[in-house]
Amino acid sequence: MNAEVTAAPTAPEKKEFWRWQENTWVDETKDWKTAKIITCGIDVGSVSSQAVLVVDGELYGFNSMRTGNNSPDSATNALQGVMDKCGMKLEDIHYVVGTGYGRVNVPFAHKAITEIACHARGANYMGGNGVRTILDMGGQDCKAIHCDEKGKVTNFLMNDKCAAGTGRGMEVISDLMQIPIAELGPRSFDIDADVDAVSSVCVVFAKSEALGLLKAGYTKNKVIAAYCQAMAERVVSLLERIGVEEGFFITGGIAKNPGVVKRIEKLLGIKAIDTKVDSQIAGALGAALFGYTLMSKKAAA
Amino acid sequence: MIANYGYKDGSGEYYISIDTDKCIGCAAERACLTACPKQMFEIITDDYDDEVAWIKKPNCRTLSYDCADCKPSGGYTSLPCMTACTPGAIKHSW
Numbered sequence: 001m002n003a004e005v006t007a008a009p010t011a012p013e014k015k016e017f018w019r020w021q022e023n024t025w026v027d028e029t030k031d032w033k034t035a036k037i038i039t040c041g042i043d044v045g046s047v048s049s050q051a052v053l054v055v056d057g058e059l060y061g062f063n064s065m066r067t068g069n070n071s072p073d074s075a076t077n078a079l080q081g082v083m084d085k086c087g088m089k090l091e092d093i094h095y096v097v098g099t100g101y102g103r104v105n106v107p108f109a110h111k112a113i114t115e116i117a118c119h120a121r122g123a124n125y126m127g128g129n130g131v132r133t134i135l136d137m138g139g140q141d142c143k144a145i146h147c148d149e150k151g152k153v154t155n156f157l158m159n160d161k162c163a164a165g166t167g168r169g170m171e172v173i174s175d176l177m178q179i180p181i182a183e184l185g186p187r188s189f190d191i192d193a194d195v196d197a198v199s200s201v202c203v204v205f206a207k208s209e210a211l212g213l214l215k216a217g218y219t220k221n222k223v224i225a226a227y228c229q230a231m232a233e234r235v236v237s238l239l240e241r242i243g244v245e246e247g248f249f250i251t252g253g254i255a256k257n258p259g260v261v262k263r264i265e266k267l268l269g270i271k272a273i274d275t276k277v278d279s280q281i282a283g284a285l286g287a288a289l290f291g292y293t294l295m296s297k298k299a300a301a
Numbered sequence: 302m303i304a305n306y307g308y309k310d311g312s313g314e315y316y317i318s319i320d321t322d323k324c325i326g327c328a329a330e331r332a333c334l335t336a337c338p339k340q341m342f343e344i345i346t347d348d349y350d351d352e353v354a355w356i357k358k359p360n361c362r363t364l365s366y367d368c369a370d371c372k373p374s375g376g377y378t379s380l381p382c383m384t385a386c387t388p389g390a391i392k393h394s395w
Contacts, residue, residue, distance in 0.1 A: 113348050114348055116348075117348035117349070152302075152349065153302055153348075154302055154303070155302065155303040155304075155305075156302070156303070156304060156305060157305035157316065158305075159308050159309055160308070160361075160362070161308035161309075161310055161362045162308065162309070162310050202311060237309070238309065241305070241314070241316070241394075242303075242305070
């Protein structure tokens with residue numbers, strides 16, 4: 001018998017447009033082996049996890065990756081990623097501070113500190129001691145923070161009940177539009193005229209509204225612009241509750257989206273402080289800096 | 302530090318703010334803990350090692366419902382938590 005077997009048609013590979021770039025970086029100009037104090041901050045967020053190494057009070061390296069379904073594993077994987085890059089072992093790290101939603105589930109952490117305090121401390125390092133107002137646009141929440149010149153929190157407000165104005169909301173729109181998440185910001189400016197914001201209070205409503213706009217003949221870029229505008233209006237209303245001072249700094253993944261950042265700046269009339277450091281690591285960096293301060297005090301005592 | 306606990310959703314803004322500078326070394330002997338009928342307040346050690354009151358996490362997402370009975374429609378003329386907090390550390394946004 002000469003039966004010809006034909007392969008069953010396979011489903012086309014589903015592209016993950018929402019998937020953002022995971023990053024690992026180490027400062028090759030420094031040698032951690034000669035350091036006196038090495039501390040680590042682990043930020044296990046709802047969407048992303050970061051591990052930051054601080055060597056003698058200076059940023060040395062980091063790893064930023066997607067949070068899995070298990071906080072301890074996410075923390076371990078995030079740290080392992082940066083340790084592998086520089087040949088470090090857990091025993092070489094003197095102090096570990098956990099932060100973020102999963103901070104109490106970091107198995108090797110000596111202390112847990114809230115992400116609010118850590119973001120303020122991290123922003124103070126990244127943006128300098130002139131930073132006073134911090135907007136953290138996280139994966140599933142949004143925080144507005146005021147701090148003093150030392151990065152100590154003086155006022156904060158967060159909203160974690162609603163995904164509007166968060167990274168997750170942007171991921172939903174990215175998938176809906178079938179456009180890679182990193183391209184959303186630039187494409188939101190590729191429009192003929194400004195558009196009105198879509199619903200700014202709910203991602204679910206915003207998604208159905210975006211679908212309605214597409215059906216009504218809006219281009220994808222116009223819909224993205226409407227969503228970026230909605231997100232900007234949403235977070236600005238949060239910021240206005242605590243007041244905005246000069247020295248404005250944005251942390252979190254959405255700080256990398258110019259479509260939202262520029263619109264926030266326009267609404268506030270204030271330009272955000274630029275940084276060369278990945279905005280997503282602010283919480284973990286702050287945690288590592290808290291660890292450094294604690295170790296320094298211990299060493300001085 | 303002014304700590305705002307609560308949320309904003311489609312129906313409005315619901316935040317309880319606690320001025321921790323007034324809360325540290327409470328002059329009202331932590332009266333908020335017993336004044337709140339829903340026992341939403343709790344004393345914690347914050348990130349700066351100060352003992353202060355905060356709102357329990359589960360309540361932070363249900364404030365508009367949890368506090369409804371203490372509002373004028375529930376028969377109160379003033380909020381029990383704010384009345385009990387004589388240093389004036391507690392405020393409601395709505």
